Amino acid sequence: MRRNQLPDARNRRDDDRKPGCEETARPFKIADGKVDHDLIATIYDRQDTGLWIFDIDYKRVLWANRKALEITDSETLEELQSRDMGADMSHSVEQRLRQYQTDFGQNEDASFKEIWTLYPKGKARVLQLVMSGIRLLDGRMALLCEGRDHQEQEPDTLRSVEALMHTTVMISLFSRDGKALYRNTASRGARVSKETNFEEQFVNPVEARELLRQVEDERTSRRVANILTKDGARWHELTIRACNDAVTGQPAYLVSEIDVTELHETKERAQYLASHDTLTGLSNRTYLKERLSQVMQNALEKDLTATLYLVDLDDFKMVNDSMGHAAGDALLQLVATKLMKLVGPDDIVARLGGDEFLICHLEKPNNHYADWFGRALLTAFERHQIIEGKPRHVGLSIGYAHYPDDGANIDQLMRHADLALYQAKTSPKKKCVRFRESMRRLRDEHLALKKELERAIRGKQFVLHYQPITCTRSDRVVSAEALIRWEHPEKGLIGPNEFIPIAEETGLINDIGDWVCRDVARMQTRLKKQGLSIPLSLNVSPRQLSDALFVSRMQVLPLETAIDTSMISLELTESVLLGDIPDAFETLSTLKKIGYQIVIDDFGTGYSNLAYLHNYPIDGIKIDRMFMEDIASGGAIVKLILSLANALGAEVVAEGVETVEQRMWLNRNDCNRYQGFLYSRPVPEDRLVSMLQTQMEIAAM
Incomplete structure (x- = not known):
């Protein structure tokens, strides 16, 4: 093939297009022989701009003019065509080229101007590139490159351009109306669409507006937000600064993003584990006091009655001892699920440990009998529950205390509800009991009786x-x-x-x-x-x-x-x-x-x-x-x-x-x-x- 001929992709066999194969394309027919091919090739070769066509799929040069051969330090077109450009191509460069291929497929008139550094035979050459799409005759989209030596050869400038290409930090520039003016490779690779504006990136657009309001006040803003990407919703740490567009001089926003999904989920998981019972998914004792304080305050502000119910399973140890711990765990999960279905949307359900649960129930005062909710819980467990395929009666004992009548703070309410629960557990008939002052004495008597029983056995x-x-x-x-x-x-x-x-x-x-x-x-x-x-x-x-x-x-x-x-x-x-x-x-x-x-x-x-x-x-x-x-x-x-x-x-x-x-x-x-x-x-x-x-x-x- 002569160096100044353009390839005709329509006449190449599939095998010829595979990486490593010789390029055997026939001359590209520009005007069915009505124009002198040699004249056209001479015109291309006289250009002071390097021109070449790059096959993005197979990472090979299909055609190049004389200036392009000089830029790439190639003796002949055949030598350049034989080079496997993908051998040392970085992931960031490949990703950027794929983005261009997609863009050109959507808009064949699109073009991009960027500064690139090529490394022909290991020597750096900085070019000002204009890239546009050219569709080959087999229908695939290739890259038409026009390259000139970049006049500004300042090392810092060149390195910053290279860094923007290869960094995993997502860098974007947005106009004040939210339109994307620039995205580096990482940012473009994360987006659902290159047309996505600033606010559309957020799962919750309110967060976007809050960030921009803060930038207006303080010139900078930072937040971890849930961002829509091509891989679904991800957690990004965003830093936004007010600036000016270097091309138009108009006010703009420079946004840098780091994907912190794994870190965020690990942190959320740690917080969840610290505040929830892993077996049932309910709140645990650690998280409870903070939540209860908030609920009690809400009850006061909204004139609601708050009642603390302590719920204990009868004979739970018997289930563990006779059926095994797996059955005991299944029972606890069953009870937790059932309790969650019975409570209201503002109520709290927690597992305190073992077989003891807590419910903080809110309601308007004087709507029901004092123990109606507790009796409703007992009724819900009257029928046999199926545990590991076997019917089993699950008995409950319930002690409760009203706020603020039976206790002015969380600790006091918990102690009083626990005293009521103790009486419910020792009563053969009344299984839902409200706290009474006399229970302190009764509890002390029972504890003393237990110790005496131990001595009686001995x-x-x-x-x-x-x-x-x-x-x-x-x-x-x-x-x-x-x-x-x-x-x-x-x-x-x-x-x-x-x-x-x-x-x-x-x-x-x-x-x-x-x-x-x-x-x-x-x-x-x-x-x-x-x-x-x-x-x-x-x-x-x-x-x-x-x-x-x-x-x-x-x-x-x-x-x-x-x-x-x-x-x-x-x-x-x-x-x-x-x-x-x-x-x-x-x-x-x-x-x-x-x-x-x-x-x-x-x-x-x-x-x-x-x-x-x-x-x-x-x-x-x-x-x-x-x-x-x-x-x-x-x-x-x-x-x-x-x-x-x-x-x-x-x-x-x-x-x-x-x-x-x-x-x-x-x-x-x-x-x-x-x-x-x-x-x-x-x-x-x-x-x-x-x-x-x-x-x-x-x-x-």
Whole structure:
């Protein structure tokens, strides 16, 4: 090919256009032979301006005039065409060329004038370039370059131009109306469009206007803002200075930007982690006081009532111990999600730690009963929740305090709500409690009682009394229930209602329950030796049943005491059947295989149904004492329970029988066992032995 011929891209094969291939283009036909090609080539070569066509896609020169060969230090066009210009091309230069290619594709009349430094054979040559687009005959857009030596060769000027090209800092110049006058490579590469004005760059245009107002006042402004880029919304640190456009002399804004997205997100993440619970996403205790102070202040200003609710999950430790920590975490997340759905838009929901949550609820005064919101929370959790595919009752205890009636500051409100929560947790019925001054004394008593219980366990201060279970026809004692008493060294005999709730709450029930099992076993052995053997029953709490060691202890018990396990009944509440105890069926089945009898205590209070009972290995049912009052009005409910028990083949004991009429009614309706004050209150061991001996003597007469 002759040096002064322009390439005809239309006649090149695809293979010829690949990097590394020889350029084999045919002469470009300017006027179908009507103009002398040599004359045109001579005109090009006489130009004092270097002209060349650069293939942006393949980074090779397609054609150049003589001045361009001089500029590039090339002996021939063929030598220049053979050079791989992409071999040492920087990313910034390539990015800039791609931007030009895009611009020319959108507007073929566009052109750009810039100062570039070329490095032919390693020597720097500074040029004033005019670049425009030229479409090749294969349809691709190439770059037509016109280059002259740049007259101003000041090193600082040249270096600043080079720095603007290669820096990752985004530099832009905007007119006062927001139009972009200049963008360096980095800035142009970040934009959605080169036509995007200053305000359109911001996710929130208000920030743009605020920045410019500050520049007007102070001549400079700085901010981290959310900016729209071709990669989506990013966080940029912007510095804006008032200046003048060097071309027109008109006022302008010089903007430099640094992408700080990773730093900003890391900072936000750190702030989030510091102020939020990672498991539930709720606010945590650290962030709470600041937020609560603001909410309380808003409540005062808007004449709203603010109420602090402390919400605690009942038996959460039981879930963790029996189902594992993953199930416990799932439960906490479920509760957090449900609480967030129940509160208002201005309310606060936080996790304080463990299974304790806080809600700060705002409302207009005197619109509802004082505890309506707390009762609404309880109602929302009445139905069973599904935890790891299993239905589970999630009980709540709630203590609350009103601001400012129950506390003038956050610390005081928290303490008072906590006292109310303590009472709610120890109450068997009232689970949503408001703070009262009397609670301070009650809390102190409970704490003291806990310490005394710990000493009682160590000092073996407990004793068992036994309440006889009697035949409705013969009034003969057929079994007995073991009931614990605390022989307090100062207060005397204390009934279980006064200390079992504390034992349940603190976990001391496991140690106490273990002692009861062993003492009942020893009692059964003693009765057997005296020829007075009758079945004995003992109460097992849900917390005991959830203890991973309970079954193994009950397996070892007959080996240690030589008891007949078929003569021991384990009395359980209905909550065990209703999903409160995970794996309850497996646990009860194992106990049944060991030989223990399984009895449901206080039947009828937990809303059990035939389906539940039918699925469990149940030997007996004890009708709750509340249904004895039903007998006076015909006893329809008791008859229904008796029919249900008969269908299951379960033995029935009626509790709380206090009158002869009740016993006679039970006898007529085929309820063969009863327990109550009509025959006997719970009595010490020696008194029960005396009863059985007398009964045996009478039978022998």
